[in-house]
Amino acid sequence: MADQERTEDLAQLLARLKSEHDTSYEEIARRIGVSRSAVSSWVNRTRGGKRGPARDHLEALAREYKLDRNYVFEAAGRTSPGPYDADAEARILELYRGLTATQKVEKEVEMRALNELNRTGQ
Structure with missing residues (x-):
């Protein structure tokens, strides 16, 4: 263009x-x-x-x-979500497995908030 x-x-x-x-x-x-x-x-x-x-x-x-x-x-003045990366997903999952139950809950809350921010722009 x-x-x-x-x-x-x-x-x-x-x-x-x-x-x-x-x-x-x-x-x-x-x-x-x-x-x-x-x-x-x-x-x-x-x-x-x-x-x-x-x-x-x-x-x-x-x-x-x-x-x-x-x-x-x-x-639209927004940042587009990054591409899917299987290797990065595997690394994140491995790190997640090493967290305590409380830490897993905290990370899930954080990730949900980030996804909502990306989805809605708010």
């Missing part, structure tokens, strides 16, 4: 998709599983203050319109 395209925000990205796909914001909303008013608020930059769309909705937008996931997250 050209540098100019790389600087577009989510509102500009949605407007471009609407134009390039000769579609409506209502159709974009339907395809990614949100309300028309949600898409409208993203276009008008009024949705939830700093929060913006949930991770699942950004991923749906990338999938439905065959866009680079990182690009969509960048346009």
Whole structure:
């Protein structure tokens, strides 16, 4: 993509998709599983203050319109979740196995909070 395209925000990205796909914001909303008013608020930059769309909705937008996931997250001002890494998962699981029961509970709470933050942007 050209540098100019790389600087577009989510509102500009949605407007471009609407134009390039000769579609409506209502159709974009339907395809990614949100309300028309949600898409409208993203276009008008009024949705939830700093929060913006949930991770699942950004991923749906990338999938439905065959866009680079990182690009969509960048346009929304969000960091995209990292790729799956089986080796890292195995290392983390091995470390987890060495924790006490109390430490395991604490780490689970922490990981749930981080996942929720990534999912919702809050």
